[in-house]
Amino acid sequence: MDATALKPGAETLAGGCPSGLSVVAEPASSVDPSAFVHTDDRGVDTLELLVQGARCASCIRKIEGGMLAIPGVRDARLNLSTGRLRVTWTSGSLHSRAIADAVSNAGYAATAFDPAESQKQIDGEGRRLLRALAVAAFASMNVMMFSVPVWTGDQDMGGSTRTMMHWWSAIVAVPSALYAGQPFFRSAFAVLRRGRANMDVPISLAVLLTLAMSLFETATGGHHAYFDGVCMLLFLLLIGRYLDHQLREKARTAARDLLAMQTTTAVRISEDGVARAVAAKALRAGDAIALAAGDRVPVDSVILDGVSEFDCAMLTGETLPVSMRVGDTVHAGAINLTRPLTLRVVSPVESSLVAQLARLIEIGEQGRARFVRIADKAVALYVPAVHSLAAATFLSWAFGPQLLRTLGVTGTAEIGLHGAVMNAVAVLIITCPCALGLAVPAVQVVATGRLFKRGVLVKSGDALERLAQVDTVVLDKTGTLTLGKPRLATNLDRDTLTAAAALARCSRHPLSRALVDAAGSGKPALMPHEVPGEGITGEIDAIPARLGRRAFAAPDAPESADNAAELWFAWGHAAPVRMSFVDELRPDARSVVDALRRRGLTVELLSGDRASAVEEAALETGVTAWKAQTRPADKVAHLETLRAAGRKVLMVGDGLNDAAALAAAHASASPGTAVDASQAVADIVFTGARLAPLVDAIDTARAAQKRVTENLAFSALYNIIAVPIAALGYVTPLIAALAMAGSSLVVTLNALRLQAMRPWT
Amino acid sequence: MDIIAFLIPAAVALGATGLAAFLWSLRANQYDDLQGAAHRILLNDDDLPPPTA
Numbered sequence: 001m002d003a004t005a006l007k008p009g010a011e012t013l014a015g016g017c018p019s020g021l022s023v024v025a026e027p028a029s030s031v032d033p034s035a036f037v038h039t040d041d042r043g044v045d046t047l048e049l050l051v052q053g054a055r056c057a058s059c060i061r062k063i064e065g066g067m068l069a070i071p072g073v074r075d076a077r078l079n080l081s082t083g084r085l086r087v088t089w090t091s092g093s094l095h096s097r098a099i100a101d102a103v104s105n106a107g108y109a110a111t112a113f114d115p116a117e118s119q120k121q122i123d124g125e126g127r128r129l130l131r132a133l134a135v136a137a138f139a140s141m142n143v144m145m146f147s148v149p150v151w152t153g154d155q156d157m158g159g160s161t162r163t164m165m166h167w168w169s170a171i172v173a174v175p176s177a178l179y180a181g182q183p184f185f186r187s188a189f190a191v192l193r194r195g196r197a198n199m200d201v202p203i204s205l206a207v208l209l210t211l212a213m214s215l216f217e218t219a220t221g222g223h224h225a226y227f228d229g230v231c232m233l234l235f236l237l238l239i240g241r242y243l244d245h246q247l248r249e250k251a252r253t254a255a256r257d258l259l260a261m262q263t264t265t266a267v268r269i270s271e272d273g274v275a276r277a278v279a280a281k282a283l284r285a286g287d288a289i290a291l292a293a294g295d296r297v298p299v300d301s302v303i304l305d306g307v308s309e310f311d312c313a314m315l316t317g318e319t320l321p322v323s324m325r326v327g328d329t330v331h332a333g334a335i336n337l338t339r340p341l342t343l344r345v346v347s348p349v350e351s352s353l354v355a356q357l358a359r360l361i362e363i364g365e366q367g368r369a370r371f372v373r374i375a376d377k378a379v380a381l382y383v384p385a386v387h388s389l390a391a392a393t394f395l396s397w398a399f400g401p402q403l404l405r406t407l408g409v410t411g412t413a414e415i416g417l418h419g420a421v422m423n424a425v426a427v428l429i430i431t432c433p434c435a436l437g438l439a440v441p442a443v444q445v446v447a448t449g450r451l452f453k454r455g456v457l458v459k460s461g462d463a464l465e466r467l468a469q470v471d472t473v474v475l476d477k478t479g480t481l482t483l484g485k486p487r488l489a490t491n492l493d494r495d496t497l498t499a500a501a502a503l504a505r506c507s508r509h510p511l512s513r514a515l516v517d518a519a520g521s522g523k524p525a526l527m528p529h530e531v532p533g534e535g536i537t538g539e540i541d542a543i544p545a546r547l548g549r550r551a552f553a554a555p556d557a558p559e560s561a562d563n564a565a566e567l568w569f570a571w572g573h574a575a576p577v578r579m580s581f582v583d584e585l586r587p588d589a590r591s592v593v594d595a596l597r598r599r600g601l602t603v604e605l606l607s608g609d610r611a612s613a614v615e616e617a618a619l620e621t622g623v624t625a626w627k628a629q630t631r632p633a634d635k636v637a638h639l640e641t642l643r644a645a646g647r648k649v650l651m652v653g654d655g656l657n658d659a660a661a662l663a664a665a666h667a668s669a670s671p672g673t674a675v676d677a678s679q680a681v682a683d684i685v686f687t688g689a690r691l692a693p694l695v696d697a698i699d700t701a702r703a704a705q706k707r708v709t710e711n712l713a714f715s716a717l718y719n720i721i722a723v724p725i726a727a728l729g730y731v732t733p734l735i736a737a738l739a740m741a742g743s744s745l746v747v748t749l750n751a752l753r754l755q756a757m758r759p760w761t
Numbered sequence: 762m763d764i765i766a767f768l769i770p771a772a773v774a775l776g777a778t779g780l781a782a783f784l785w786s787l788r789a790n791q792y793d794d795l796q797g798a799a800h801r802i803l804l805n806d807d808d809l810p811p812p813t814a
Contacts, residue, residue: 056800057800057801057803057804060797060800060801060804061804078797079793079794079797080794080796080797080800081793081794081795081796081797082793082794127787130787130792131784131787134780134783134784134787135780138776138777138779138780141776142772142773142776145769145772145773146769161762168769168773171773172773
């Protein structure tokens with residue numbers, strides 16, 4: 001939307017990211033961040049804001065420059081990766097409101113952060129993993145300095161030189177492995193205490209046993225020490241772990257951002273008539289609150305005073321604004337468009353419509369938690385298999401020869417208890433899941449990176465897995481299949497358009513904005529007066545003009561046949577002009593629906609809008625299964641029916657009314673213009689005016705799933721070959737190192753093949 | 762071969778220095794905003810007005 005439409009007389013102010021990469025923010029809301037200011041004992045105030053829409057170098061300059069231009073500000077730093085803006089200033093030199101306003105005026109949406117929330121932002125786990133990874137990398141590189149001479153020159157090397165090399169390896173490897181292995185040891189210990197086992201149990205066992213065995217070999221002057229293997233193992237496993245953690249962290253951050261945004265404020269009017277900003281949580285039934293034009297209703301309320309229009313699109317999917325007067329109930333989440341109002345709170349925030357939706361969302365997400373990731377399934381097979389193989393190796397070497405002798409078989413190889421332990425440890429270390437640990441995260445990182453470049457944000461790794469299994473796509477209409485905002489459909493001559501737009505610039509009504517969008521920038525009309533639910537009057541070139549409903553602007557004009565959204569414009573003595581608007585389909589809606597069908601997916605349309613509007617959209621896109629006037633609970637119920645029929649549904653929606661359905665679906669997607677709640681529950685968020693990224697995401701997810709399956713199959717094949725070699729005692733440290741590095745390289749290269757995939761356009 | 766008595770400790774010490782440098786940069790929050798750092802290099806220092814206080 002055009003920022004100039006919102007601030008008459010401020011046309012020169014460029015809004016949002018200059019690169020055009022992100023949508024310009026909604027107008028500044030009257031949120032007062034002063035509750036979130038933190039003052040330290042040196043008299044310095046700090047405020048942290050979550051800034052949305054910053055994407056490039058110019059954004060940094062605009063935002064930081066804008067902050068530093070405010071007198072009193074000491075420092076401003078924007079973290080582009082997380083969107084956190086940290087501003088410090090001398091206490092009392094300015095009001096925190098000025099900071100939030102400056103960010104909004106630059107065209108970015110800003111939300112104040114609870115300082116306690118922002119403390120949780122520091123990703124401690126990620127740092128620990130990165131430190132362990134660095135230590136493991138250092139150790140595996142430096143141990144090679146001692147291992148390569150032993151591998152290549154063992155014949156020419158004297159026993160004492162070899163033992164010295166082993167001792168040096170031990171000095172580097174033992175402390176490093178004990179440090180870098182801690183993420184695995186901790187997790188293994190935690191599950192063992194609960195009497196279960198996960199992947200980290202065989203890893204920890206292999207690391208500790210191999211270290212002990214290698215130390216024993218070194219001390220006794222033996223041939224084989226596996227210090228290099230241990231370090232490499234930890235290094236490769238930690239890479240997989242770190243990638244996996246980064247993917248999960250991204251999803252967690254998105255959820256936390258949403259929590260921060262829900263800390264909304266409201267203006268409460270106390271009995272003595274003083275207005276004060278309070279947290280929405282503090283509102284009680286019966287409180288009187290003031291609601292400025294452009295603000296979102298904080299809790300379900302009844303109008304006490306005033307008449308206005310509300311944009312309920314996010315709540316119901318209805319495209320056109322709803323006119324409300326004294327006594328009407330407005331639900332939390334609706335946006336007040338025209339006039340400031342006084343409201344009386346009906347129900348506190350916990351029982352508002354939004355909170356009820358939040359509970360529906362929670363229930364849906366619990367269902368999703370039952371999903372088992374493919375990697376976890378592989379681990380469930382892997383752990384018992386490896387343990388029993390190692391145990392079998394030890395038992396057969398330790399007691400097998402004796403058993404055979406008592407049965408009368410002679411000439412068996414006797415390697416004693418020492419040899420039996422060596423071979424069992426060789427099985428543990430060679431089966432160690434380097435390839436398995438990298439198989440899934442490597443593919444998911446490449447797939448999400450590829451989609452990110454194409455404007456699709458994938459929130460978690462298992463989202464890709466679920467997306468790949470989808471066989472039905474349920475689309476919302478308003479804002480998903482359509483662009484969600486009206487567009488001028490009538491051809492007007494330039495003068496009429498310019499004049500009508502001048503009047504429209506003084507209004508927040510969606511039809512007015514559409515008119516301004518069509519006209520481009522210009523001057524607002526003089527002396528505007530808006531009558532909620534009717535229209536707006538003003539003066540253009542000193543000639544009075546009216547813009548609004550037929551009854552308001554052109555009462556003598558005939559009623560038109562089609563029931564499209566319309567505005568009438570009367571200017572001076574000229575004949576009134578009718579302008580009709582359509583909620584335009586996304587440009588590629590039809591081709592995307594066709595492409596989804598070609599991929600064997602069933603496509604359905606599920607909307608809260610009127611039946612006639614939904615039918616029209618269904619006809620235009622060729623969707624045969626559609627449902628209109630569905631409430632949020634109906635949508636969830638419909639998805640449950642589909643689920644019961646064994647279908648795996650991808651829900652695509654943008655409104656608050658879709659959020660619960662998004663959470664209940666097998667996989668979900670939201671456009672970047674969706675409400676925060678929907679974006680937070682959706683698995684993927686796609687940007688831009690086109691729907692094509694949806695097809696791209698499904699294609700990539702399916703290809704990724706194929707790569708994952710290949711990788712897991714390869715890991716299994718590798719183990720089938722390696723285990724007999726190890727169990728028979730043929731593994732040397734060189735073979736172990738080659739096998740480990742080789743198998744990890746194969747799965748990584750296979751993952752990179754995704755990069756070369758041809759995109760659907 | 763006596764030389765390896767010097768070379769090995771020297772090599773390990775160099776590796777450890779590299780590790781220490783990385784751990785220091787991690788502690789100094791240099792990996793917190795990788796995207797921002799990539800873009801900030803495009804900004805001229807005098808693009809931003811100096812702090813007023």
